[in-house]
Amino acid sequence: MSTTTTATTTKLWGGGKSPFDVEYGKLMMWYFLMSDALTFGAFLISYGTIRFSTNGWPDPNKVFKSYPFAAEGVNAPLVFVSIMTFILIISSVTMVLAVQAGKEMKKKAVAINLILTIIGGIAFLSCQAWEWNHLHSEGAWWGMNPFLNADGSASSTNFTNYFFTITGFHGFHVLSGVVINIVMLIMTLTDQFEKRGHYLMIEKAGLYWHFVDLVWVFVFTCFYLI
Amino acid sequence: MSHTATHEDHSAEVRKEVTKVTIILSVLTVIELALGFYMMGIEAAGTRLLIKGTIVILMLAKAFYIVAYFMHLKHEVKNLIMTVCVPLCIFFWFITAFLIDGNSFRNLRNTYDPHFKAQSTIKVEKKEVEHKEAKEEKVEKKEGLQLDAPRTAD
């Protein structure tokens, strides 16, 4: 009888079950994402620190101002990157739908939404590849910065250093997210989740994919807007 | 798992929520972009800072919607929400301390390193430089540095 009183007071934490009502894999994914958030956080904070300790900084609007198939010397800041941002948001939405379809055990809907998500991811990566290539053709790379500070003085290479490192690291995450999603798609199509009776793996892949989207929100703001 | 409810109305509810969040995220992004465009024409440092602050707040709002709804955190058990959110509070001090020290480092150098200060006031002549010229500028700058460099090695 004493155990029953304890069981009611500390029901969640009493042991013998998960206090959060989630399986360990999802818990681990959450904590992994927290840890990854600190990786990205450290990158972005380093970027901020260097920017705070430097006298001038290039104006992003004068750097990121072109888009594919544009005329030479076009001045269209923020246009291309907003397309990239929307691609990632939409792919996140399709991922939510895939996860939801998984919960409802609708195999076909899962597959379709996963394919859309993968297309979104590849589209984002292609955009990024174009942008990198374009900047590279302008002479920007790790250790090379052709752009001037906003006030017209010479800029240190750290603008491009951080841009390529952080967007590269984010791109690497997108790439691994796409690979994970392709694996999920194959597992869906080969009925592996149907056999297991649940689509919990998709949920974890979804968490990762949304995290990639989340990071882009920060990268986008830090590099293109402010 | 508690979320395996397969009722049609539940499903419709989720879809409605997803649509709502998608619209919110899009609107926030559009506002951010609009602020970005608006900021281009503004020179006053104070106003720029204000706009940047607004953009950061919008960024955090977007992050909230992604984490809460797309990543489903809002519908998890409260304890899970706490274990994810509370440790991330270290970011406050992480960001504050790093940026304060970065800023202080710049002030130190501006005060005690005349070369550092002077370097940042030299305007590179042309506004719209071809990248080749910019590279030449860099080379020149490096040579200038070389002359001064032994001073820092002392």
Next chain:
Amino acid sequence: MSNEAVLHTHSGAHDDHEDHSHEHHEQSFISKYVFSQDHKMIAKQFLITGMVWAVLGGLMSVLFRLQLGYPDANFPWLETILGKWAKGGHITPEAYYALVTTHGTVLVFFVLTAGLSGTFANFLIPLQIGARDMASPFMNMLSYWFFFAASIVMLSSIFVETGPFSGGWTAYPPLSALGDASPGSKSGMDLWIVSMALFVVSSLLGGLNYIATILNMRTKGMSMTRLPLTIWALFFTAVLGVLSFPVLLSGFILLIFDRNFGTSFYLSDIFINGVGALPNEGGSAILFQHLFWFLGHPEVYIILLPAMGMVSEILSVNSRKPIFGYMAMIGSLFAIAILAFLVWAHHMFVTGLNPLLGSVFVLLTLLIAVPSAIKVFNWLTTLWRGNIRFTPGMLFAIGFVSLFISGGLTGIWLGNSALDIHLHDTYFVVAHFHIVMGVASMFGMFAGIYHWFPKMYGRFMNNTLAYIHFWVTIAGAYLIFWPMHYQGLAGMPRRYYDFSIWESFKQFQDLNRFISLVAMIVFAVQFCFLFNFFYSIFKGRKVLTQNPWDANTLEWTAPINPGHGNWPGEIPEVYRWAYDYGKDGVDFIPQTTPVGADESVEH
């Protein structure tokens, strides 16, 4: 999701209880001892790898102490083992720095992080919370093998032509960022960084597993406030690791770019002899220090907390008294874990840190004294009027408390920025962190090994050898590090190759020789322990009862040699906290005993 369900998804296929293994197919040597997914075997793998590294790291300290103690003497045998690094039997400056660096890296990361929390988190978490295994045995195995890979890479860095990295375990740029800066900054540093990156992955895989296991897989009735303090400590250790190692990883990635791709994250205004001024500019070397110490400070608690947890448990068991202030112990662990993240820049007071910011860091640093003092007083009051059994584990636990007090008090000195400006980078710092973090945690580790050896191998270690080991080590630890405080107060800087050329430090020549001598004796005595350990695995006195220490925790309800899955039948259910010693006149009441009718429930 219940523990049983989790287990069946993982290990149902190759369940192997030693008691009735004839019912199951035999595991091959490879899957049982090498690529094992059993947490107990992985723990032993971590422990033995850690011991190998401890011997290597200790040997390195003996070698550079030889240089410090006898700067003028020649030891021809050194040339035999070190070759060109000890031309004419005299360690070269490059070799000296390489030894110091590798000693620090190896001891901090490989021995006291992987060897300590890797061993005991793996071994104790499932056994003490009542789980069949870790949440993900496969990731657990990967965690060990990433650590193993890191070990191999680090080991190979010792043998490269230009020598291992020699810029200090903190790897500050520019020494770590520029290959031209020193011989050790060349391929030795590349290997160092690769090794550390692998290590971060290993610690992340392990840490996620520990957290998920402790939260999700406690047996029925094992609420968080019934957990033994070891588990709480290991839990906070894992949290610290998961949140701080990624920052180090980011710092290393930027460092790799600086080394190989012409960036200047950490480089500014560099002029190298013979090369000239470098084009890299605009970065800040201080940034690396910030990123490094954002990990580095939590890291010292990653090292210390498991020792604290094990000591709490061992002190309580061997005093036959409940731990004093159980909730205060958890609270102070929690406070230490939080403060660990807020105080990193106290390692950087002399870098030109903003003084205002520095004063905040001083305040936060000194706050750590509060939870530390709570813990110390709770340990002492646990001992107070206890019916103490001086087992080897208990002796080492008491030794830990002693060392933690003496080393912790000097931390209050160093935490003051005004004092730190004088004491920074002197032997005072060396003495402080060796006592409080190095030797104290080693004592925690020894305590844990002596205490849980019967559970690990089903045999006892030899007590006589253990007593010799303890008394020589504790006396030696104080004799080595206590005098260093005086040297440090006199301004003797750390990391110097030869003090005999300084008029002001010549007076310490005899003292240095004394320290070196004691260091060698202490190192030699560790072989007592090693012999004892390996001999006892095979020939030690057999454990005949399930619960040789009369302890309450769950691991002692498992069979003497627990098989895969830990408990042959049902997982035991828990009815009380882990510290019912001497309650109502009963010597001890295991956690599995239901609460009696006339007994008051406290936990």
